[in-house]
Amino acid sequence: MVEILCIGDELLSGLVLNTNxxxxxxxxxxxxxxxxxxxIVGDDICAISSAINESLERGIDCLIISGGxxxxxxxxxxxxxxxxxGLKLELNEMAVDMMKKSYERLCIDYQLNEFRLKMAMIPKGSMPIQNMVGIAPAVLLEVPSRHRTSSKIFCLPGVPMELEGIISAYVTPILKKxxxxxxxxxxxxxxxIGVGESMLSPILFKIKNSNLPTSIYVKTHPKGYTIDHKPKLQIQIVSKGEDRKxxxxxYREIFSLLMDEIDKLNGKVIG
Structure with missing residues (x-):
């Protein structure tokens, strides 16, 4: 079970879209x-701390934090x-080395003043992760869990390109294990076209009640109406599991059920 915690006042104000x-x-x-x-929480230490503890109380496997x-x-x-x-922040020499490599890679003339070194002040016992796009290292912590042996916490930069690079290179392989x-x-x-959500509700309830949510997911998205006032609908079908066949x-079973119902309701599939 994974939870995502996005941090930033700009997300709460609507100034920045939460694409991460x-x-x-x-x-x-x-x-x-x-x-x-x-x-989503703002740039407030108490709010961040509270959100982290609430996630850990729910017995998560992994918490991914972005921003800040x-x-x-x-x-x-x-x-x-x-x-x-309850971990003290300390200057991590490995994180400092990572920052130096990033500045040199980006050909930035720099001095490691107290403001820059702030990015290398990480919780005691945590592990810095090289940022291959920007400067600030990501951070990995493994903490005891009340419900599991341990929970992993990844702290990642909020800049999308930086976050995506670290996720792909470091986080995804760990999660896959x-x-x-x-x-x-x-x-x-x-x-x-020609079928609204309420018309499909009976078959959607049937599908939901006869399948595990971890294996089948079906979601409808209304898309307005055509010029001649027919409802437009987008249907998302997701089938997942360990056995490919x-x-x-x-997937074929759910698709057939839905297409048969749409046909009965005089709807039309256009894509």
């Missing part, structure tokens, strides 16, 4: 993980982690 959570959710789902919750690792006063993520876990390597997913979206068979 969408990208992360899709990435995690694709490898067979399950995102149980997405939380920079050198400015409003970057308070690691202070919040420190507060939540806890998820079956044979996990398969089939996902398709179909455009429908079973995943394929289940």
């Amino acid at each position: 959570s969408k990208w992360l959710s899709k990435k995690i789902t694709r490898i067979g993980g399950h995102v149980n919750r997405i939380t 690792l920079g050198p400015t006063p409003d970057d308070k993520t690691l202070e919040g982690v420190s507060s939540a876990l 806890h998820i079956s390597a044979k996990f398969h997913v089939i996902e398709n979206t179909h455009e429908i 079973m995943v394929q068979a289940k």
Whole structure:
């Protein structure tokens, strides 16, 4: 079970669109993980600390935190982690070396003043992760869990390119170790005209009640109306599991059920 914690006043004010959570959710789902919750809090140490402890109380396997690792006063993520876990922040020499490599890679003339070194002040016992795009290292912590042997906490930069690079290079391989390597997913979206959500509700309830949510997911998305006032609908079908043949068979079964129902309701599939 994975949770995502996004940090930043700019997310709460609507100034910045939270694209990181969408990208992360899709990435995690694709490898067979399950995102149980997405939380957004502002740049406040108490709010960050509280959100982390609440996640750990729920017995998560992994918490992915994005944002707040920079050198400015409003970057308070690691202070919040420190507060939540009771771990002192300390200057990590490995993190300092990583920053030096990043500055040199980017051909930036720099001095490691107190503001820059703030990005290398990480919780005691945590492990820095090289940022291959930006400067601030990511951070990995493994903490005791009330419900499991341990929970992993990844603190990642909020800049999308930096976050995505670290996730792909470092985080995904770690997550895959806890998820079956044979996990398969089939996902398709179909455009429908002439059938509204309420008309499909009976078959959707039937599908939901006869399948585990971890294996089948069906979601409808209204898309307005045509010029001649016919409802437009997008249907997303996701089949997932460890047995490829079973995943394929289940997808075909659900697809056939939906297409038969749409045909009965005089709807039309256009894509």
